[in-house]
Amino acid sequence: MHCPTCESENVIKNGTIHNGKQKYACKDCNRQFVLDPKNKISEEKKELIDKLLLEKVSLADIAKTVGVSEPWLQNYVNR
Numbered sequence: 001m002h003c004p005t006c007e008s009e010n011v012i013k014n015g016t017i018h019n020g021k022q023k024y025a026c027k028d029c030n031r032q033f034v035l036d037p038k039n040k041i042s043e044e045k046k047e048l049i050d051k052l053l054l055e056k057v058s059l060a061d062i063a064k065t066v067g068v069s070e071p072w073l074q075n076y077v078n079r
């Protein structure tokens with residue numbers, strides 16, 4: 001399991017939300033989140049990001065175009 005913001009695996013269970021879904025907290029960036037498959041970045045999106053990176057599009061523009069957060073994108077680029 002990964003933090004959706006910083007991709008850290010350093011996440012802990014942190015209670016549940018109103019509808020009973022498991023809530024998690026990231027110990028690295030302190031973000032709290034609920035796992036939602038809809039929020040997963042698809043392979044198609046990653047391919048699009050790779051293409052835009054090759055075209056030297058700025059990270060801010062890529063984040064806006066593809067619909068991902070800039071922290072996530074920065075982390076993706078760093079890998």
Ligand SMILES: [Zn+2]
Nearest residue numbers: 003006026029
């Ligand atoms: Zn995190």
